[in-house]
Amino acid sequence: CARNLPVSSPNCFCPVVNAPVSGGDQAYCSGDPVPPLTATVNAGETVDWYSSASGGTLLLSGAGSYPPAGPGTYYAEARNTVTGCTSSSRTAIALSRDDRPTATIGPDQVVFAGTAAAFTATATGANAYQWQRSTDGGATFTDLANGSEYSGVQTLGLTINQVPLSKNGYQYRLLAIKLPSSCPPTASEPATLRVRVRSVLINRNVRFSVDRP
Numbered sequence: 001c002a003r004n005l006p007v008s009s010p011n012c013f014c015p016v017v018n019a020p021v022s023g024g025d026q027a028y029c030s031g032d033p034v035p036p037l038t039a040t041v042n043a044g045e046t047v048d049w050y051s052s053a054s055g056g057t058l059l060l061s062g063a064g065s066y067p068p069a070g071p072g073t074y075y076a077e078a079r080n081t082v083t084g085c086t087s088s089s090r091t092a093i094a095l096s097r098d099d100r101p102t103a104t105i106g107p108d109q110v111v112f113a114g115t116a117a118a119f120t121a122t123a124t125g126a127n128a129y130q131w132q133r134s135t136d137g138g139a140t141f142t143d144l145a146n147g148s149e150y151s152g153v154q155t156l157g158l159t160i161n162q163v164p165l166s167k168n169g170y171q172y173r174l175l176a177i178k179l180p181s182s183c184p185p186t187a188s189e190p191a192t193l194r195v196r197v198r199s200v201l202i203n204r205n206v207r208f209s210v211d212r213p
Helices: none
Strands: 026-029 037-040 045-050 058-060 072-080 091-098 102-105 109-112 117-124 128-134 157-160 171-177 191-196 199-203 206-210
Touching: 037 072, 037 091, 102 171, 109 117, 117 128, 117 171
Parallel strands: 026 091, 109 191
Antiparallel strands: 045 058, 045 072, 072 091, 102 117, 117 157, 128 171, 171 191, 199 206
């Protein structure tokens, strides 16, 4: 019996063309501009971009960078601009998209001075959290740390211990963080802490404590 096996013979007239050097895999956050992919080649060469490691669709010809439409893996092939000879392999460069985390905080809190206050929040797409405080009406926020004043500063629930009257009007918010991710932390809308004092009414020799939240 006989079997014919087609074999593509090498082009002995082509010099060796090295595969492009990747500019690095890229990632971007949803809603942000899609970054270009880049590859470098030797002098006298250019880059052709393909949809697969072999064969496939030619996406862009003769460019050191490629603007992809969305996430995926793209392949760069080197081509000699004089002879037209190409590299024997293509360089894979990946582009990924990260979902932006979200955070939502509960309502404003009203407490009496000297008692504890608690804020809660919900988050999506996050695996780390950081509570912040503003003392200037929301113009600036600073990170909180666990201690005698606060607990749960890196969870979804913040507790403010023995709230003094001086904290009246302070604002609090939660940063939702995804690690690792190309997305920056997302801040919730702030909630305000209202601190009230207990009033005391004196009627002759009897004192009545009146709570006015």
